Amino acid sequence: MTRVALVPGCLALLPEHASLDDPVDELRSACLAAVAWLGEDVRVIAGAQGARVAASLLAEVGTAPVTSGEAAYLIVGNGSARRTEKAPGHLDPRAAEFDEALGRSLEKPDPDALRALDLGLAGELWADVGPIVEAADLLSRVATVAVDYDDDPYGVRYWVARWE
Amino acid sequence: MLRLGRHAFGDDDALMMAIVNRTPDSFFDKGATWAEDAAFERVRLVASQGAEIVDIGGIKAAPGAEIGASEEKARVVDFVARVREEFPALVISVDTWRAEVGDAACAAGADLLNDAWGGADPELVDVAAAHGAAIVCTHTGGVTPRTRPYRIEYDDVVRAAIDDTLGYAQRALDAGVAKESIVIDPAHDFGKNTFHSLEITRRLGEMVATGWPVLVSLSNKDFVGETLDLPVGERLLGTLAATTVCAMAGARIYRVHQVPETRQTVDMAWTIAGRRRPKRAIRGLQ
Numbered sequence: 001m002t003r004v005a006l007v008p009g010c011l012a013l014l015p016e017h018a019s020l021d022d023p024v025d026e027l028r029s030a031c032l033a034a035v036a037w038l039g040e041d042v043r044v045i046a047g048a049q050g051a052r053v054a055a056s057l058l059a060e061v062g063t064a065p066v067t068s069g070e071a072a073y074l075i076v077g078n079g080s081a082r083r084t085e086k087a088p089g090h091l092d093p094r095a096a097e098f099d100e101a102l103g104r105s106l107e108k109p110d111p112d113a114l115r116a117l118d119l120g121l122a123g124e125l126w127a128d129v130g131p132i133v134e135a136a137d138l139l140s141r142v143a144t145v146a147v148d149y150d151d152d153p154y155g156v157r158y159w160v161a162r163w164e
Numbered sequence: 165m166l167r168l169g170r171h172a173f174g175d176d177d178a179l180m181m182a183i184v185n186r187t188p189d190s191f192f193d194k195g196a197t198w199a200e201d202a203a204f205e206r207v208r209l210v211a212s213q214g215a216e217i218v219d220i221g222g223i224k225a226a227p228g229a230e231i232g233a234s235e236e237k238a239r240v241v242d243f244v245a246r247v248r249e250e251f252p253a254l255v256i257s258v259d260t261w262r263a264e265v266g267d268a269a270c271a272a273g274a275d276l277l278n279d280a281w282g283g284a285d286p287e288l289v290d291v292a293a294a295h296g297a298a299i300v301c302t303h304t305g306g307v308t309p310r311t312r313p314y315r316i317e318y319d320d321v322v323r324a325a326i327d328d329t330l331g332y333a334q335r336a337l338d339a340g341v342a343k344e345s346i347v348i349d350p351a352h353d354f355g356k357n358t359f360h361s362l363e364i365t366r367r368l369g370e371m372v373a374t375g376w377p378v379l380v381s382l383s384n385k386d387f388v389g390e391t392l393d394l395p396v397g398e399r400l401l402g403t404l405a406a407t408t409v410c411a412m413a414g415a416r417i418y419r420v421h422q423v424p425e426t427r428q429t430v431d432m433a434w435t436i437a438g439r440r441r442p443k444r445a446i447r448g449l450q
Contacts, residue, residue, distance in 0.1 A: 012449040023446040081450065088450055154450040 001164050004138055005034040006106065007057065008078035008158040009050035009128055023154075030149035030160040036061040037162060038072035045131045050076030075135045079103070079157025081126035087155025089126040098125055099157040106132070106161055107147055111140040127157075139163060166377050166416065167344045168217070168255045168298040169275020176439050178411065178430045181217035181257060181278075181419040182210035183383065186239040190224040192384050192396055192421050200243060211251050213423040218251075219278050220244060220269075221259030225354070227310050233264045241268045248273030257300075261309050263287035270295035276347075278419075280354060280381075281309040283332045293340035300347045300379055301332035305355030313355050321360045322367045325350040326374060333376060347417060349379040353387050361387035365406050368413040380410045381419035383426075404429045412437055 011017055012024045013031060022028060035042070035057045044054040044065045051065075054076050058064055065074075079099040082089035098121060105113040114136040122129045142163035149160035166173045173179060184206050188195040197203040207218050222239035223231045231239075244256055257276035258269040261284045266277045270291060277292050279285075282304035292299040303325040305316050318324045329348035336346050350371055352361040364371075365387075371378050382388065388402035389395065400422060407418060407426055411433035420426040434440040 010450060012446055017445065017449050018441055019444045019446075020441045021444045023444050088448070154446055156450040 002138065002142060003038050003072040004075065004135070004142055004163040005038055005073070006075045006077060006132070006159055006161045007031045007034060007053070008156070008160075009046065009053050009076045010078070010156070010158065011049065011053065013053050014056050027149055027151075027153075027158055027160070031057050032060055034148055034160050034162050035074060038074060041066045041069060041071040042074050043067065043071045044074050044076065045135050046074075046076035047128065047130060050128065050131060073135065073138055075131050077128050077130070077132040078159070079125075079127050079129075079152070080122075081156040083152050083157060084155040089155075092125055094121065095125050095127075095157075098122070098127065099152075102127070102129065102132075103150065103157070103159065106159055107144060109139040109142070109144060109163060111136040114139065165344050166347075167342060168257075169296065169345075171216075171253075171255045171275060173216070177216075177416070178434050178440075179217055179255075179417045180210075180213075180215040180423050180427055180430075181219050181255075181379070181417050182206075182213075182215035182423050183419060183421050184210070184218045184220045185224070186220060186222045186243055187224045189228055190221070191226060200246075203243060204246065207247050207251065207254070210423050211254055214427060215254070215423045217255040217257050217276065217417070218247065219257040219259050219419055220247070220274075222265070223260070223310070225280060225310065227312065233262050236260065236262065236265045237268050240265065241272045244269050244274050245272040261285050261288065263291045266291040266297075267295075270297050276300065278379075280304075280349075280351065282306070282328065282351070282354075283335065284309050286335075289336040289339035289341060292336065292345070296342070296345075298345035298347065299336050299341055300349050301329045301336060302349040302351040302354065303328045304351055307355045313353075313357055316355055316357070316360075318360065321356065321363055322350075322370050325364060326371055329371070330374060330376070346376060347379050348374070348376045349381060352380065352382055353385045356387075358387040358390040361385070362391065365409050368410050368415060372414040377416040378410075378414070379417035379419060380407075380415045382406045382410065383420045383422070400425060408433045414439075 080095035082092035145162040188198040197206045222236040258274045261281035276298040278300040350364045384399040388399045411430045
């Protein structure tokens with residue numbers, strides 16, 4: 001069975017951005033547990049920044065990305081960064097509905113809905129969904145194990161989810 | 165590692181040493197904590213403000229009424245014992261140059277002997293060694309305790325400060341004080357005019373580069389007052405500016421009147437210098 005996990009591309013997860021008090025401690029715990037659950041051979045589906053987050057999380061659990069062979073998959077993506085007035089992209093009233101639909105599609109999972117995501121709207125909402133769409137085929141072969149984290153503590157919607 | 169008596173600190177820790185005067189006439193507080201209970205309230209306050217060290221002194225640095233060793237002990241020793249009892253987590257420093265006073269203070273619980281007068285009493289290092297206490301080795305240019313500088317000149321004040329404090333540190337080592345329990349202090353304004361103290365501040369990195377932990381005592385001093393033409397009560401901002409410069413250079417211990425203000429200043433500079441993480445950074449990183 002192929003294991004697949006999703007984490008957000010939150011740069012505060014990178015060790016070079018560590019604070020004395022971790023502002024993303026719960027998110028970090030969920031990410032590390034999910035990445036550890038993937039096992040040793042993990043392929044990463046992510047943009048450039050997301051790949052750095054993935055490599056950092058994998059390093060923390062003692063492994064590194066692979067590019068071939070039988071492997072689990074780590075997807076790096078997240079919802080809108082325009083969810084509130086204090087969000088990085090300020091408030092876009094369309095963000096809530098977009099994220100709700102995306103969250104439902106991840107939780108089921110619903111690969112068809114993920115493939116049909118409006119990438120233009122996602123761009124306007126500062127949602128990093130490219131890797132999620134790219135991984136939609138993978139999600140047609142797995143069932144949801146758990147959504148470990150679902151929150152937007154700083155105006156960006158994060159999910160940590162696992163499928164198998 | 166820095167070991168101050170019963171207490172150990174990491175190499176990246178910057179420590180606040182809060183001044184607690186058991187004197188009726190010190191320049192900044194003018195006797196505000198002369199009464200024992202007032203001094204104890206001061207300890208309670210600075211402990212709540214996060215100071216790691218209290219520096220208890222029974223004699224003001226400037227010239228004044230002669231205070232003998234027995235009177236100095238009467239002001240300091242029982243007070244040290246009381247602080248030790250109620251605040252076991254605090255490092256207790258005693259500001260004295262006298263071995264006799266240091267011995268009694270260490271027996272009562274002092275962890276650190278802050279000899280502001282550059283080893284005027286040669287037996288002080290033996291006392292520190294005997295009690296396993298730490299010692300601050302200061303540079304005063306060889307002046308007699310409780311005298312003001314008068315027409316003192318140096319070829320190179322920083323070189324003199326380094327040579328004298330390292331010489332003193334060697335004496336402490338030879339006496340048996342642990343290497344990790346020796347601190348050096350250029351002693352701003354002691355045996356120095358304002359230009360000397362400014363140069364010491366500007367070139368503090370040279371003292372830090374010796375590898376010995378450096379203490380700075382800048383708080384509200386005359387070199388700040390003369391630089392800005394401000395009286396004692398109005399020197400906080402100037403003190404904090406000098407503190408920033410010393411923190412960037414890597415000074416480890418800050419002997420201060422105002423703990424929270426200095427802590428913020430040092431934390432900010434220490435973080436800019438890359439020795440401390442921000443407390444909580446998320447902006448732009450979500």
